Each structure stands twice: as structure tokens, then as C-alpha cells.
Amino acid sequence: MKRYNDILHLSRPASRHPRMHRQDRAKLFAPFAALSGFEDSVHARDRLLFPRAVLADDAQLRLDRKLRRLEPGDYVTAVYFLPEKTTAEEGRYLTVSSLFLKIDEVRQRLCLDGASIPLEDLVELTGMGEAEGHYEPLQ
Numbered sequence: 001m002k003r004y005n006d007i008l009h010l011s012r013p014a015s016r017h018p019r020m021h022r023q024d025r026a027k028l029f030a031p032f033a034a035l036s037g038f039e040d041s042v043h044a045r046d047r048l049l050f051p052r053a054v055l056a057d058d059a060q061l062r063l064d065r066k067l068r069r070l071e072p073g074d075y076v077t078a079v080y081f082l083p084e085k086t087t088a089e090e091g092r093y094l095t096v097s098s099l100f101l102k103i104d105e106v107r108q109r110l111c112l113d114g115a116s117i118p119l120e121d122l123v124e125l126t127g128m129g130e131a132e133g134h135y136e137p138l139q
Contacts, residue, residue, distance in 0.1 A: 049090040052081050053123060066125045067103060067110070074100040076127035078110060080117045093123065100127070 055063065070076065076098070083091040098112040103119075110117045 047092070049084055050093060052083070052089050052091065055123065063122065063125060066127070067119075070100050070103070070127070072101055074127050076100050076112065076125060078112065078115075078117055078122060079124040081121040081123060083121075 077095060078097075079093060079095050081091055082094050083089070096112065096115045096117070098114050101111040101113060103109070104111055104116075108119045110119055110122060
């Protein structure tokens with residue numbers, strides 16, 4: 001410590017350069033992606049993709065019957081196919097549970113509270129009747 005006694009209590013030297021604002025300084029340390037889209041393509045490889053399932057005639061009839069029995073306010077769980085952006089024949093199967101609002105016959109979509117599912121991608125539909133407490137399975 002004795003070596004630095006002569007400079008220990010001196011003030012900090014002034015810089016010749018103007019001070020940088022904090023926001024500009026933070027930009028220096030922001031993450032940098034040298035290859036745009038590289039990380040997305042790496043993650044795309046990690047996702048499992050499944051082929052689009054074709055429903056048998058009897059399964060399609062059961063699904064149609066369930067769709068006709070739905071009433072606004074029914075709480076349903078829908079399983080549907082979400083095609084990958086690169087190919088329409090491969091994708092993921094997602095499940096959403098929500099209140100049924102309507103079937104949009106013009107756009108051919110099942111409209112739920114917070115989701116809109118193309119009818120052609122719908123695979124399974126289960127429900128529990130009214131959301132207020134009357135629970136009745138859809139068959």
C-alpha cells in the first residue's frame with residue numbers, strides 16, 4: 001500500500017472524450033447476432049414435426065356431430081394440427097381449452113374465446129357443457 005500513497009487520494013483524471021449517455025453505452029453491450037435467422041433454424045431442427053393426420057370417415061362423423069351439438073358458452077377442449085411454415089403437411093398438434101363462441105361458416109373456423117381454429121385442422125373435440133357448472137361430456 002505504501003507504493004500508492006502518492007496517487008491514492010488524487011482525483012480521477014479527466015477524459016478528452018465527451019461522456020457517453022447511459023442508453024448509448026448500454027447499446028454497446030447488447031447481444032449481437034452475426035447470422036440473422038441462424039438461431040431460429042437451429043431451434044427448428046429441435047422441434048418434432050408430425051405428419052398431418054387424415055381422419056377416418058367414422059371419426060369425421062363423430063367430430064361433425066360434436067360440432068353441431070355445441071352451443072355458445074360451452075367449455076371445450078380442441079386438439080388441432082398447426083402446420084409448419086415451411087410445409088403444410090408437417091407440423092405440431094396443439095390442445096386448447098376455452099369457451100365456445102361460434103362456428104364461422106364463411107371462413108370455416110371454430111371460434112373459441114382466445115383462439116380461432118380452421119375446421120380442416122381440427123382433430124378432436126371434447127367438452128364439458130356450460131361453463132357455469134353444468135358439466136356434460138360431448139359424445
